[in-house]
Amino acid sequence: MSDICEETLGVGLLCEGQHDPGTPPAGLRRAPSGVDGLTTEHLIINMGPQHPSTHGVLRMIVEVDGEEIVAAEVSVGYLHRGIEKLAEHRRYDAVGTLMDRGDYVSGMMGELAFALAAEQLMDVEVPRKAHWLRSLASELNRLASHLVWYGTFGLDTGAMGQFLYAMREREALLDILEALSGQRMMFNYIRPGGVVADMPLGVTEKIRAFLSTFDMYLDEYDQLLGGNEIFQGRVKGIGTIDRQMALAFGLTGANLRAAGVDFDIRKARPYAAYPELDFEVPLGSTGDAWDRYNVRMAEMRQSARMIAQLIDGMPEGEHTAKVPRIIRPNAGEVYASVESSRGETGIHLISDGTEHPYRMHYRGPSLYAAQALEEILPGHLIADVVMIIGSTDIMLGELDR
């Protein structure tokens, strides 16, 4: 171990002589050699890691020729907490607390991804009601997350009012999620076998009250931001991620669908209550920031539609299967995915039959979106950087893990 460590740490992972990027593959304009690999007299600007427009602790190193970006490098890791390593030391019912702290704006979906993976290794049948509660919690959380994106994306373009309205709606949603799970953000609500508690009295009414105005408000919000010519002028035609680039960089979620690729885990690999729900998958065409905006706005309408179906059709029954206090799944290796707010959240889980996961790999969609920024940004102006980052809706907590 020590020899390997010394070699690894002493030499470093940057291998001399291997820095020739060669010819970029088809679909890429430039080889991703990193900004510091270039010999140039252009200006190099550090943006972040504490920049308010990077939506977390993200550092962008951009090389500019005047105001035009020539090359960009995404530097991450400032929020790395070793979630995958920590999961190897947690019991299965406690890993959800780690998932909440990955994508902390939509923790329900992370919890669900892990629960689905663990259940593949357990001899357990999740009750129908638990599936419905999981979908309900996920869609409420997706709305809360998309509202953060909507509000802050507007801030990136210089608008302010929409942020206040978005936070008002989000507060109502967090109140509902708190009533449902006991927590506003770090829920630990979805666990292997089901959910931690049934729906308390009064929550259905709260949700109905929220839905009674949300569609109308959403139309107004869309008009407020999307109907603004200044906003349109700043997002239309920038940050285009076409189909080829989206697939090459492994993009998922709204970033992929904005490029016209019809793929949503909820439809393509149905889980929880989604096979029983009626909803559509919004698509874009060109894949620019404007398309990504429109896809997410349409997704909020679909989420509200699903929530209405979920509270109207909530089945009777148990909210969780009977699972042992200490879960010891069968030994094996599985993979489970969910459609989170930002794309596909995947869990690659390996069990050795003990009470702790042997290995848990957490696939977050933001990592793939962030590395695509290095390809998207060159050719744009400095002023476009924050808009393009905002349009991809990356979450640094989930990226760094």
Place this chain on the structure above:
Amino acid sequence: MRPAIADIERTLAAISGVSVAEEALGTVARVELAFVPDALSALKAAGYESLVDFDGTDTGEFVELTYRLRSYALDLELFVKSTVAYGGTIESVWFDYPSALMPERETAELLGIHLAGHPNPKRLLTTDGVEPLLRRDVLIRTVEEVKAR
């Protein structure tokens, strides 16, 4: 969702040492490390246009690499696995799959392996001097050790 074993075997027929099997994980093609770039190139030509995940696992004897490929056109998913010795070198597959750029860097630093042919093989999540955290023999600190820092 899962490709037929015969189809994958046919696609990888020109590559030696390939075994394809149905596992709980999905359809898994096991490939010798030296042939991973060729195997992935062949699979990309066969329609697996997106690498949607890449990670490694310390098995206690070596590091097992898992590539997860997806064909949107065919609606299929395939796992490709290979193994590398501790401190060994893996060839980057970024040329066929640019989505591997950051996951490869992460896997290399967290499992203590080297990257060859990567255009920007710097550390991704940790700084110089940090041990490869996902190795089984790298232990996390206890509460007492953290307090005593």
